[in-house]
Amino acid sequence: MKKLLLGDEAIAQGALDAGLSGVYAYPGTPSTEITEYIQMSALARERGVHSRWSTNEKTAMEAALGMSFMGKRAMVCMKHVGLNVCADPFVNSGMTGVNGGVVVLVADDPSMHSSQDEQDSRFYGKFALIPTMEPSSQQEAYDMTREAFDLSEKVGLPVLMRVTTRMAHSRAVVSIADEAREQNAMNYNAEASHWVLLPANARKRNDVVTAQQAELEQMAVESSHNKYIEGTDHSLGIIASGIGFNYVCECFGGEEKCPYPLLKISQYPLPKELVRRMTEACEEVLIVEEGQPFIEDQVRGVMPGNAQVKGRLTGELPRTGELNPDAVKRALGMPVAEGYAKCDDVAPRPPMLCQGCGHRDVYTALNEVLREYDNARVFGDIGCYTLGFLPPFRAIHSCVDMGASITMAKGASDAGQWPAVAIIGDSTFTHSGMTGLLDAINENADITVIISDNLTTAMTGGQDSAGTNKFEAICRGLGLSDEHLHVVVPLPKNMPEITDIIRKEINYHGTSVIIPRRECMQTLQRHLKAKKAKEAKK
Numbered sequence: 001m002k003k004l005l006l007g008d009e010a011i012a013q014g015a016l017d018a019g020l021s022g023v024y025a026y027p028g029t030p031s032t033e034i035t036e037y038i039q040m041s042a043l044a045r046e047r048g049v050h051s052r053w054s055t056n057e058k059t060a061m062e063a064a065l066g067m068s069f070m071g072k073r074a075m076v077c078m079k080h081v082g083l084n085v086c087a088d089p090f091v092n093s094g095m096t097g098v099n100g101g102v103v104v105l106v107a108d109d110p111s112m113h114s115s116q117d118e119q120d121s122r123f124y125g126k127f128a129l130i131p132t133m134e135p136s137s138q139q140e141a142y143d144m145t146r147e148a149f150d151l152s153e154k155v156g157l158p159v160l161m162r163v164t165t166r167m168a169h170s171r172a173v174v175s176i177a178d179e180a181r182e183q184n185a186m187n188y189n190a191e192a193s194h195w196v197l198l199p200a201n202a203r204k205r206n207d208v209v210t211a212q213q214a215e216l217e218q219m220a221v222e223s224s225h226n227k228y229i230e231g232t233d234h235s236l237g238i239i240a241s242g243i244g245f246n247y248v249c250e251c252f253g254g255e256e257k258c259p260y261p262l263l264k265i266s267q268y269p270l271p272k273e274l275v276r277r278m279t280e281a282c283e284e285v286l287i288v289e290e291g292q293p294f295i296e297d298q299v300r301g302v303m304p305g306n307a308q309v310k311g312r313l314t315g316e317l318p319r320t321g322e323l324n325p326d327a328v329k330r331a332l333g334m335p336v337a338e339g340y341a342k343c344d345d346v347a348p349r350p351p352m353l354c355q356g357c358g359h360r361d362v363y364t365a366l367n368e369v370l371r372e373y374d375n376a377r378v379f380g381d382i383g384c385y386t387l388g389f390l391p392p393f394r395a396i397h398s399c400v401d402m403g404a405s406i407t408m409a410k411g412a413s414d415a416g417q418w419p420a421v422a423i424i425g426d427s428t429f430t431h432s433g434m435t436g437l438l439d440a441i442n443e444n445a446d447i448t449v450i451i452s453d454n455l456t457t458a459m460t461g462g463q464d465s466a467g468t469n470k471f472e473a474i475c476r477g478l479g480l481s482d483e484h485l486h487v488v489v490p491l492p493k494n495m496p497e498i499t500d501i502i503r504k505e506i507n508y509h510g511t512s513v514i515i516p517r518r519e520c521m522q523t524l525q526r527h528l529k530a531k532k533a534k535e536a537k538k
Contacts, residue, residue, distance in 0.1 A: 005174045007167040010138045011105060012037035013174070014145030019181035021072035021100070022050035024060035026431065027460035028079035029114040030168040031107035035077055036463075043180060053457075055466040056402075056431040057082035061089040064102055068158075069195065071187035072100040073149050080108040080119040081401065085432065087124070093158045094128040095197055095205045099190040101152035101159075103145065108164045110290055110322040116382075116401065118320060120291035125160040125268060129209050131216050132160040132268040133225070134242040138172035140266065144225060146177075151219075155212065164290045166322065167243050217269045225266035228274050229255055236332075237261040237282030237307070239275065241295055244288040247328045265295060272302045279307040286331055287311035290323050350390055358518035359385040361490035362452050363393040365498040366421070369506065376419045377412060381405035381433070383425035384459045384520075385452050396423065403432030409447040410440045419506045423450045427457040430467035434474060437513070441479045444510045448502070451513060452490075454520040462523040475513050484512035491518070 005013060012034045015023065025035040038044050039051045050067075054060035057078045064074035076086070083090065083106050090104060106124075109115040125132030133148055135141035141163065148159040193201050220226055231237075238260050240248045245255075245264045252258045263278050265271065279285055279299070285307050287296040296311040310316045316331040317323065326336045353360050362385070370376040380386055380396030381404060388395040398408055409422035424433045429451050440447055451471055457463040467474060475485050484505060488498050498516065505512035519527075 001176050001178055002173050003176055004171055005138055005142070006033055006169060006171050007135070007138050007141050007163055008033035008107070008169070009037045010142040010174045011145045011161070011163070012041070013176055014142040015075045015103065015149070016041060016043055016049070017177045017180040018101075018146040018149040019073055019183045020044075020049055020075060020149075021047075021183045022064065022067045022074045023077060024050070024054050024064045024074065025077035026054050026057050026060060026082060027457050027463045028082050028107075029460055030109060030165045031077045031079050031082075031105065032460045032463070033168070034075075034105060036461075047183060053463055053466065057086040058089060061086035061093070061104070065089060065093055065096065065098075068098045068100040068102045069190045070100065071189060072184045073102075074100065075103045075105060077105045078107070079115065080106055080121050081115060081117065082106070083121050083124055084119075085402070090124065090158075091128045092197060094130045094209055095202055096195045097156040097205070097209075098152055098158055099187070100184050101149035103148045103152060103159050103161055105161045105163070107168045108162060108291055110164055113165055118291070120294055121160065121162045122268065122291070122294045125162070128160075129213060130157045130160055131155065131219070132162060134162045134266050134268070135167065136242055136245040136264065136266055138167075138170070138174050140225065141167065142174050142176060144266070155216065155219075157209070157212070162242070164243060164322075213269060217271060220267045220269055220271040221273045223267040223271075225264075226271050226274060227264050228277060229258065229262040229264070231258055231260040231262060233259040234261065234282050235284065237263070237278040237285045238288060239263045239265060239278065239285060239295060239299065240288040241265040242290050244290050244323055244328070247323055247325045248288055250325045251329050251332060251334060270295060270298045270302070275299055275302055279309075282307055284308045284310060286316060288317065288323065288328055288331070351387055352390065353384065353387050354521045356521045357384070358454055358490040358516060358520075359388065359452055360393075361492060361495070361498070362423070362450065362516045363388045363395040365490070365495055365502060366423070366450070367393060367395055368495075369499050369502045370419065370421070372503070373419050373506070375417075376421065377409075377417055378421045378423060379405040379408040379412065381422075381424040381428050382459075383428050384454075385423060385425055388423070402428050403436055406433050406436035406440060406447070406449055409449070410436065410443075410445045413446045418446055418509075420447045421450065421506070422447060423452060425458075426451060426453040426455065426467055426471065427465040429471065430465070430474075434478065437475070437480075437511075438478045440511045446509045447511055448505045449511070449513045451515045453515055453517040454523075455517070456520050456523045458520040458522065462520065462526070471515055480511065480513055484508060484510065485515075486513070487515045487517055489518055490516040
């Protein structure tokens with residue numbers, strides 16, 4: 001059977017066909033479509049595959065480990081910065097090992113299309129001493145996902161699968177299996193001595209996992225996804241990984257037409273035996289990889305002879321941003337077609353908050369009040385409302401990572417800043433803002449927190465938000481008094497009420513929370529359309 005699939009969808013289909021029992025994820029571009037595909041799958045519904053969104057990536061990773069503990073296969077999905085959030089359980093999962101197979105899918109975002117940095121998640125796989133896989137095509141993404149679950153159970157370790165934006169969000173025809181593998185039966189084979197990471201147990205596991213590295217490297221050497229393609233011209237050798245391999249093939253019109261020896265790497269640890277074969281045979285070696293110089297750094301450490309290594313570190317390929325076929329052509333000394341000249345007649349169109357968005361009214365009210373104070377500072381967070389930094393609002397002064405708004409506001413207040421305001425979205429608050437608010441309440445920090453609640457995870461497409469209709473209860477449970485907890489409806493007609501409340505709570509020298517609540521315009525339109533269609537059927 002053949003299907004036209006995004007890279008993300010190919011991964012999701014591969015997981016389902018591998019006998020998946022649960023996917024655990026927090027939405028983050030460019031990984032979101034994996035979980036959404038599983039949520040929409042008839043097979044997943046029929047089999048009762050878990051697919052509800054997790055509160056954050058850490059809870060997702062830990063839940064997947066719990067499913068693995070009981071012998072079932074689980075997948076965890078996130079974008080690269082989400083891997084930072086779940087780093088603690090992820091790294092420790094290399095020590096515990098697995099019972100049922102675990103695949104940790106991480107989608108990196110070179111060029112930072114929707115991210116704060118260009119992190120390369122392959123370093124995490126090396127750090128955690130677990131196998132890492134990096135598909136070069138949508139077909140390979142499907143095949144590799146199925147194999148990753150088998151590999152995970154074979155070696156008793158989770159497997160990290162890394163894709164990048166272009167792979168995740170481009171489509172190709174994928175041949176899929178006619179029948180999905182049955183789910184694992186639940187079992188009680190997990191050994192407590194592996195999973196209880198007391199120092200005495202962890203030291204033993206550390207020795208075992210470290211000793212496995214030679215076996216994992218030999219598997220990479222023998223993997224069908226890593227291949228050495230001989231060439232006739234040994235003045236240059238090319239090592240390419242992931243989507244970079246596609247770009248090399250595009251430059252020559254196919255892998256078989258490349259005149260140079262070509263080493264494709266899609267499974268790690270780095271297959272040093274294949275690398276040495278190339279560096280011994282070639283005068284120069286060009287490393288073509290999407291992301292940071294992960295392979296390039298390691299090749300310099302294992303290379304014999306006098307072969308000159310080229311790549312991102314030496315300037316043949318750009319040090320930052322996405323690769324593309326033209327960048328690879330330049331590195332190979334091949335001619336590049338001229339692009340279109342820049343047109344000065346086209347005005348730039350920066351992103352902006354939707355018309356009618358409740359965040360607009362929040363920023364309008366906030367700006368009106370803060371004009372009354374000298375040197376007010378507003379600490380922002382990750383979400384649609386980050387666009388409040390741009391014109392016409394220019395309303396926030398920081399945005400570092402999810403949940404940082406509240407803790408940064410507290411730290412600024414500790415330093416003597418007043419007013420210190422934090423603005424955070426509903427989904428981000430439950431993701432990683434609640435603990436910061438608890439710190440603030442415990443010390444009665446002089447900050448005003450605005451939880452701008454649009455009843456969804458809007459930035460990634462309108463997924464369910466874990467704390468919907470629970471925020472007042474959460475704030476009370478953390479110890480906030482009702483006197484300094486307010487819910488308002490962000491509409492122009494309510495502006496006097498909203499500005500009065502903001503002013504009052506800024507002038508209260510303690511911790512207060514204001515919750516402006518109005519549904520996201522995008523999800524509202526979808527809900528109204530669905531309601532209209534339902535009524536039309538009656």
